[in-house]
Amino acid sequence: MPGLPARCPRPRDLRRGAVLTWVFLVAVGAAASTGCWDRTGAAATAALPPVRTSAPAPEASRPAVGTADREAVARAAAEAVAEGKSGKKAAQEVVSRSGDRWGAVYDQGEYAAFAEDLDGRWTGVGLWAGRGRGGRVEVERVQPGGPAARAGLRAGDRLLSVDGHTVTGLAVADVVALLRGAAGTPAVLSLSRGGADFTETLRREQLRAEPVTVRELPGGITVIKVASFTRGSGERVRAAVRAAPAGARLMLDLRGNPGGLVTEAVAAASAFLDGGLVATYDVRGTQRALYAARGGDTARPLVALVDSGTMSAAELLTGALQDRGRAVAVGTRTFGKGSVQMPTRLPDGSVAELTVGTYRTPAGRSLDGAGITPDVPADEGAEERARTVLGGLGVGP
Numbered sequence: 001m002p003g004l005p006a007r008c009p010r011p012r013d014l015r016r017g018a019v020l021t022w023v024f025l026v027a028v029g030a031a032a033s034t035g036c037w038d039r040t041g042a043a044a045t046a047a048l049p050p051v052r053t054s055a056p057a058p059e060a061s062r063p064a065v066g067t068a069d070r071e072a073v074a075r076a077a078a079e080a081v082a083e084g085k086s087g088k089k090a091a092q093e094v095v096s097r098s099g100d101r102w103g104a105v106y107d108q109g110e111y112a113a114f115a116e117d118l119d120g121r122w123t124g125v126g127l128w129a130g131r132g133r134g135g136r137v138e139v140e141r142v143q144p145g146g147p148a149a150r151a152g153l154r155a156g157d158r159l160l161s162v163d164g165h166t167v168t169g170l171a172v173a174d175v176v177a178l179l180r181g182a183a184g185t186p187a188v189l190s191l192s193r194g195g196a197d198f199t200e201t202l203r204r205e206q207l208r209a210e211p212v213t214v215r216e217l218p219g220g221i222t223v224i225k226v227a228s229f230t231r232g233s234g235e236r237v238r239a240a241v242r243a244a245p246a247g248a249r250l251m252l253d254l255r256g257n258p259g260g261l262v263t264e265a266v267a268a269a270s271a272f273l274d275g276g277l278v279a280t281y282d283v284r285g286t287q288r289a290l291y292a293a294r295g296g297d298t299a300r301p302l303v304a305l306v307d308s309g310t311m312s313a314a315e316l317l318t319g320a321l322q323d324r325g326r327a328v329a330v331g332t333r334t335f336g337k338g339s340v341q342m343p344t345r346l347p348d349g350s351v352a353e354l355t356v357g358t359y360r361t362p363a364g365r366s367l368d369g370a371g372i373t374p375d376v377p378a379d380e381g382a383e384e385r386a387r388t389v390l391g392g393l394g395v396g397p
Contacts, residue, residue: 067355068098070344073105077346087348095352102339105352110177118261120209120230123183125202129159129175137167137175139191143209147202153191160190160197180204211260212236220245221390223383225253226268229260229313234267241271241297249301249390252321255331255382259312262290269320272296272327278320281340281359292320301393302327303386306374310334318372319361328393329374330386336371 073094080090088105095103116122126146132138139157142148159167162178179187181204188201211233213225222244224237237252244250252272259265269278275294280287304318304327315334321327340357360366378385 068095068100068103068352070352070354073352073354074344074346077348077350077352081347087346088350091346091350091352095354100355102337102341103352103354104173105346105350106173107177108349108351109180110173111351113177113180118231120211120228120232121206123181123206124176124179124204125187125189126205126207127153127179129172129179131172132158135169137170137172143207146207147187147205151200151202153189153200156193158192160192162190163188212240214240214243216245217251217387219387219391220248221251221387222248223251223253226257226314228257229262229264229268231261231264233260234264234270237268238271238296241300244300249303249393251303251305251383251386251390252327253305253383254310254314254318255305255307256309257311257314258309259314259337262313262316265313265317266290266292269317270294270296272298272302272321273324274298276324277362279316279359279361280364282357283340283342284356290316298326301390303390303393304329305382305386306331306334306372307382308332308335308371310372312337315367315372316359316361319365319367322372322375323361323363323365328376328389329372330376330378330389331374331382332377332379333373334367334371336367336369338366338368 073091076094077087077091081087092105125148126143127148128140129137130140137159141155167175183206185204186201190199211227211230215223224240266278270293273292273296278290278292280289322329338359339355341353342356344352
């Protein structure tokens with residue numbers, strides 16, 4: 001499997017739209033100054049790349065709150081393996097006791113799936129699982145045209161078991177791992193809808209999602225929807241901005257965006273900024289910075305649509321555009337994740353991701369737990385409200 005990407009996900013049981021947790025790469029050290037972050041950390045090398053991010057700490061020099069000791073985690077895994085036990089389980093127990101809210105341990109198969117996610121492709125049945133009311137596992141949405149959609153599954157269906165394995169009590173990450181598998185293999189799903197149980201046998205297949213879509217609204221508004229920051233999405237955003245008609249106003253829709261590669265979020269920021277700071281982050285007290293490339297479109301009126309499903313890399317982008325005075329944020333408060341996690345390979349081949357630091361917006365705001373408060377609150381009819389806001393911002397060049 002490729003090198004392991006650093007990530008910026010949400011808590012495993014809180015995911016709202018990404019398969020497992022979306023990778024949020026932040027390369028440290030020399031890579032930050034040489035511009036080779038994606039090559040170095042985006043699962044392209046054999047070595048473990050550095051960090052992932054999620055939210056900022058009160059002080060850059062202060063260690064992240066609720067962190068697991070890396071050596072203790074590795075030692076627990078090694079001892080378990082020596083005794084013929086599960087190194088992953090032992091490591092997870094240490095992480096759970098540490099209070100590291102975002103810490104997690106994944107096996108090799110789960111991390112192999114992450115490598116696919118980075119490219120916006122995966123092998124499965126085309127459904128997103130999430131934690132519903134009462135802790136039950138539900139279908140959050142289905143991939144249009146995928147096996148689940150063709151079988152008539154829909155959001156809200158309760159998932160009871162996968163291939164005979166009961167999912168009750170499992171972490172969402174473990175449920176998604178059950179849904180994954182080789183293309184062409186069957187997946188027997190037991191579900192419930194409206195109180196009636198039923199079974200569907202689906203065939204896993206290679207699936208791909210388009211992370212960036214563009215549409216035009218009446219009145220000269222170009223809507224750029226970014227579903228996630230997978231590889232290449234930042235350049236797609238830049239291309240969409242360049243292709244927007246003369247005089248168009250821009251609406252950047254980040255609702256439901258669970259994050260992704262930080263390099264792509266920075267590239268997307270570069271579409272709207274002419275260089276300058278995008279965010280700062282710290283890793284064990286050492287502070288670093290992320291900068292936009294020069295040459296972005298700074299003239300067209302811009303609104304960023306956000307909601308409670310806007311997370312991680314998407315929050316980093318929104319915070320940068322808001323703090324830099326480049327965009328008006330419209331919608332509801334974002335999720336609020338801003339800590340940095342670093343992956344460590346354990347003796348049994350599993351990987352522990354432990355919180356090591358935090359990030360901040362250009363104005364120094366910490367988003368962890370607080371999220372981004374939009375400039376213009378709007379829940380229902382948010383897009384219409386955004387159109388009104390754009391109408392008052394003038395006309396682009």
